[in-house]
Amino acid sequence: MGLAGRRRTLGYSQEKLAELLGVDRTTVGRWESGKVAPQPPQRRPLATALEVSLQELGALLAPPRAAGHQSSDPPPSAGDPDEMIRREFLRILTVSGALTTLPVEEAEALTESVRRGAPADFARMNSHLWQVYQLARSKGSVYPVIRDQLTTLNEALAGHRGSARPLLNAASDLFQLAGEVAFDSNRYSDAAASYSLAASISKDAEAYDLWACALVRHAYVDMSEQRHRQAAQMLGAAERLASRGDNNLSTRYWVASVQAEAYAGLGDLDACERAMDQAETVRDLTADSVNGGWLRFDGARLAEERGSRYVQLGRLDLAENALKDALEQTALASGQSYRRRGAVLTDLATIGAKRQDVEQVVAYGREAIGLARASASGYVARRLQALCDEFGPLSRDHRVAELGAEIAVLSTP
Incomplete structure (x- = not known):
């Protein structure tokens, strides 16, 4: 049934x-x-x-399956982690340490014809992929390259002797990026699997900042499914890990920023504002506190994040001021993300809906829809669909009804 x-x-x-x-x-x-x-x-x-x-x-x-017909699942789409690569990577993790204890001749025989890769090259390539991901309108377009990089990294790890830690760091980095692509496509199970792998690998490498960032990203999956208490617990673990990491990095400030979102989801204004204030102090760090890849938190998004938290908490005047400041910062002329601007516009439309202001809902909502279409972002589409839940009596206005119809057909893979 x-x-x-x-x-x-x-x-x-x-x-x-x-x-x-x-x-x-x-x-x-x-x-x-x-x-x-x-x-x-x-x-x-x-x-x-x-x-x-x-x-x-x-x-x-679950879609019905015709009797007598074998499953014909579609090929993996953008953000769908390749199960074969994932299994192979885990298998290699179990044997890579053993290679370092073998006699040189035997180790060379085992790894003969397997292409080797320098860890520094993987780090540079990963950094480049993060830049491509940030600039791409459609985040899913990056996934085939990520998959190829995972395959190459598997081969390098299988043939590597000596300390595997640099390659493990590169692997954790790459699985976090794969998770980001999946999350943007609303493929939560795949995103969570990628983040879990990243956390496990970071633990093996004792890379506390990488490990903390993987948990932060996993907490976003929980919050997207309204599990704010579980997210807060995971973020508490991330906070403890970040305290053991590099104090010159912005990891602990990013943790605080995302904790503010979890607290807002729980309706705790005081805890939310304490966490946001902690996140604000990221500005005291130097420019070297971020790497542009798995750690990008530099405080540039704090205005929009604070505004979004105030929307969650129902503090609309505070939210609107912060979001309008953020809107100026996310002007497309400055090369900022379509996804970021789309999220800010959606929050401003949500404020309009809560105030029963049709003009505000339509003006900001239409612009956000345009960005969702241009970027094919499942994240922006999901935010817009949540906006529809706020319409209430406004749905009787033909302009709002038309807006809702346009949102309903947006793709959320």
Whole structure:
């Protein structure tokens, strides 16, 4: 029995279920047809309305498979970690240490014809990939290169003798980037798997800053699924790791910034502001506190982050001032990220919805939709779909209804 069958069992029409959830009837229809999936914030209320667990809801949402037909899953899309590479990498981790204890002749025989790579070359290549990722309109376009780099790194690790730590650092770095691509495409399970691998590898390398950053990224997955308490716990672990890392790096300030988001999700204004104040002190560090790759936190986004936290907490006046400052900082003419600007515009539209200001909702919402289309960012699309949940009575205005229809067809892979 699928989603539609469960709805009918409970005696709900599509219109009634949509009313209970605060969405449009066509959204329920698209869920039932499998054209789109409910976003993480919508899943818990949907499960409650259908009187099922989240796990049972997942089964209801699974596409039906014709009897007698074998699975023909589509090939991995952008952000989908290659399972074969992942297994191979873990296998190599278990044997790479043993290579260092073998006699030279035997080790050379084992690694003959395997291409070797210098750790410094991998570090430089990873740094370049992060730059490409930052500048790319479509983040998923970077994934094939990441996959090729993972394959090369596997080969290098298999053939490496001596300390494997530099290569492990490069691997953790690369898995964090793979997770970022997956997260932008709303592939949360893949993102979490990549971040978990990055954390495990960083632990083996005793790379505390890398390890902390992997946990921070994993916390974003929890927060995207409204698990703010679990995110806060993970961020507490990241905070402890960062305290053991390099004090000249900005790791601990990034942890504080993301802790502020978790506290805002929990409704704790005081803890949120303490964490944001801690994050602000990143400006006391030198320019060498970031590497442009797995650690990019330099305080440039603090205005938009503070504004977004205030939106979560319902402090709209404080939020609007911070977000308008951020909007100037994220002007596209300065080469800033489409995703960043799209998120700021969506937050400003959300403020308009909370104030029942149609003009503000439409003006900022339309610009954000344009950026979501131009960048194919699942992240911006997801933020816009959450905006629809704020429309309420405004949905009766034809301009807002049209905006909602445009948002509904945005791609969130």
